[in-house]
Amino acid sequence: MHLGHSYKQKPPTGAFDAIVIGSGIGGLVSAAVLSRYGKKRVLVLERHYRIGGYTHTFTRPGYEWDVGVHYIGQVGERGALRALFDKLSDGRIRWAPLPDVYDRIELGDRAYDFVSGAGRFIEKLAESFPAEREAITKYVDLVKTTTRKGSMFFMARGLPSIVSAVTSPFMARGFSELASRTTREVLLELTKNEELIAVLTGQYGDYGLPPSRSSFAMHAALVSHYLGGGFYPIGGASVIAEGIAPLIEENGGHLAISAEVESIIIEHGVAVGVKLADGSEQRAPLLISNAGVALTFGKLVPEANRPASWTKALQSVPPSSSYLCLYLGFKATDEELGLTGTNLWLYPDEKHDENVARFEADPEAPFPMVYLSFPSAKDPDFQRRHPGRATVDVITMARWEWFSKWQGTRWHKRGDDYEAFKQRFTDRLLEVVFKRLPQLRGRVDVAELSTPLTTEHFASHPRGELYGLDHTPERYDLPLRAKTPIPGLMLTGADLATCGVAGGALGGLITASAVVGPGPVMGLLKRT
Ligand SMILES: Cc1cc2nc3c(=O)[nH]c(=O)nc-3n(C[C@H](O)[C@H](O)[C@H](O)COP(=O)(O)OP(=O)(O)OC[C@H]3O[C@@H](n4cnc5c(N)ncnc54)[C@H](O)[C@@H]3O)c2cc1C
Structure with missing residues (x-):
């Protein structure tokens, strides 16, 4: 199991061609592609004590989430x-399909199933909405074409700006118009059936915004991503980073953990290195930040060097919502508990926008959405690693502001009032779980709630964001590119494309293509 080397105990040595700040999927993919095709020595600096960013896992005795x-x-x-994953991991990452019904809304x-395969997806929904068959078919077509155009739109972010200025309008024709509209606006042109709209947007938690606020481009990308079904990495999410890391090291790279970058060193307007929290410096001709746009330009780049055009543009897009996750552990197998891999999306009713607004205004209001994942x-390998156990993740949205008064307190030492506030959410979430899955009542062995402060602490998202920049229509107008206005500094990860492991990996590919050219990147996506 490769989880990176402690920066203090095994400091990196020698000269590096590039430094990547952060080891999320975006940082790892860009580092791996540069290693493989540019034959570059890449130093990855990760603040956490494990590599992987949001793909990391954590353990408690007998359990892993x-x-x-x-x-x-x-x-x-x-x-x-x-x-892509096969080539970057040399086949080390293996995937298990979720059940045919990957999401139940x-x-x-009232329950509705999303089944794998675009045709079957349409048929299944049309059983519940027979009068809407045509609308559903048109919707699936639109989702697919929007996503196809979107990939051109994003890949253009890796092209030299002069080339992209000329080619983008043709490459992504029609995409920007759809990206600039909300999901609800676009769906209302296909159907007036509110129940159907609520079902079609029943995965909105996957990008964190209800239908009246999200860009249709994000919605389309997400829906299209799962149309062929869902998959889970065999051995748990950490196998993703463990699978990719060897390629970086084989080419002379180094993955350092507990290595927090405090600031980016800029000399004569050029990014030349980083200063770490322990006071040490690392230098390289190329810096790539996977730490997110807000953190990179709001903290790591010294104020005097922040490009005014970017600072202003970034103000138009807020950070995405934060979240609560209740991690549950059971001393019984999934079979014994009657649990399957189908994700459950529990909503009070079809009014997603109203429910989110009500909860944002009052944390005691009913949860607008509770997502249950198993x-x-x-994971077919889970019983080998943790015999006789089962785990459940219970997620809902949350506002950073509810927790910000405890910012700066230490993990596990945030005070009784914080614990009481958390306990109230834990109890309420457990009641939702027990109502839906009554067989779990009385069987919980471990229940641990993460809050926006947990996310700030472990994942380094400054306001505990689920997904970096919010996926509003305005996000698609940002002048984001792999190359920033600061020579020597590039961006990567989900903020460069969209949220999700696939979005983060796409961000990694965009960055890599800006360095090694689009050819090798296209080659990685080809099945050979
Ligand atoms: C609760 C939840 C559920 C999700 N579920 C899914 C899902 O089912 N499927 C899916 O595809 N996606 C899911 N996602 C989204 C997905 O995990 C992320 O969008 C994606 O992994 C982001 O990748 P990234 O590389 O952009 O950034 P991150 O994974 O956030 O990585 C950034 C890294 O940079 C490091 N860093 C930050 N600042 C510094 C610094 N100063 N110095 C050094 N290192 C630093 C961080 O510690 C972190 O490791 C989920 C996200 C959340 C929060």
């Missing part, structure tokens, strides 16, 4: 991302 990976699309035998007591049931 993923944090930011519940299912990934397009990695089945014929999936568009399968070749429940609006109150990692142990999804």
Whole structure:
């Protein structure tokens, strides 16, 4: 198991061609592609004590939970991302399919199943909405074409700006118009059936915004990503980083953990290195930040060097919502507990926008959405590692502001009032779980709630964000590119493309293509 080397105990030595700040999927993919094709020595500096960013897992005696990976699309035998993961990990990352029903959307007591395969997806929904068959078919077509155009839009972010200025309008024709509209606006042109709209947007938690606030481009990308079904990494989410890390090291790279970058060193307007929290410096001709746009330009780049155009543009897009996750452990197998790998999306009713607004205004209001994921049931290897155990993740949205008064306090020492506030959420979430899965009542062995402060502490997202920059229509107008206006400094990860492991990996590919050219990147996506 490769989880990186302690920066203090095994400091990196020698000269590096590039430094990557952060080891999320975006940082790892860009580092791995540069290593493989540019033959570059890449130093990855990770603040956490494990590599992987949101793909990391954590353990408690007898248990292990993923944090930011519940299912990934397009990695089945014929999936568009399968070749990429196979090649970067030399086949070390293996995937298990989720059940045919990968997502079940429940609006109150009404349940709707998303089944794998675009045609079957349409048929299944049309059983519930026979009068809407045509609308559903048009919707799936639109989702697919929007996503196809979107990939051109994003890849242009890796082209030299002069080339992209000329080619982008043609490459992504029609995409920007759809990206600039909300999901609800676009769906209302296809159907007026509110129940159907609520079902079609029943995965909104995967990008963190209800239909009236999200860009249709994000919605389309997400839906399209899972149309072929969901998959889970066999062995747990950490196998993703463990699978990719060797390629970086084989080429002379180094993965350092507990290595917090405090600032980016800029000399004569050029980014030349980083200063770490322990006061040491590392220098390289190329710096790539996977730490997120807000953190990179709000903290790591010294104020005097922040490009005014970017600072202003970034103000138009807020950080995404934060979240609470209740990690549950059971001393019983999934079979004994009657749990399967199908994700459950529990909503009070079909009014997603109103429910989110009500909860944002009052944390005591009913949860607008509760997502139940069953990692142990999804992972065929779980029983080998943790015999006789089962795990469940229970997620809902949360506002950073509810927790910010405890910012600066230490993990596990935040005070009784914080614990009481958390306990109230824990109890309420447990009641939702027990109502839906009554067989779990009385069987919980471990229940641990993460809050936005946990996310700030472990994942370094400054406001505990689920997904970096919010996926509003305005996000698609940002002048984001792999190359920043500061020579020597590039961006990577989900903020460069979209959220999700696939989005973060796409960000990694965009950055890599800006360095080694689009040819090798295209080659990685090809099945050979
Ligand atoms: C609860 C939750 C559930 C999710 N579920 C899914 C899912 O089921 N499927 C899916 O595809 N996606 C899911 N996602 C989204 C997905 O995990 C992320 O969008 C994606 O992994 C982000 O990758 P990234 O490389 O952009 O950034 P990150 O994974 O956030 O990595 C950034 C890294 O940079 C490091 N860093 C930051 N600052 C510094 C610094 N100063 N010095 C050194 N290192 C630093 C951080 O510690 C972190 O490791 C989920 C996310 C969350 C939060």
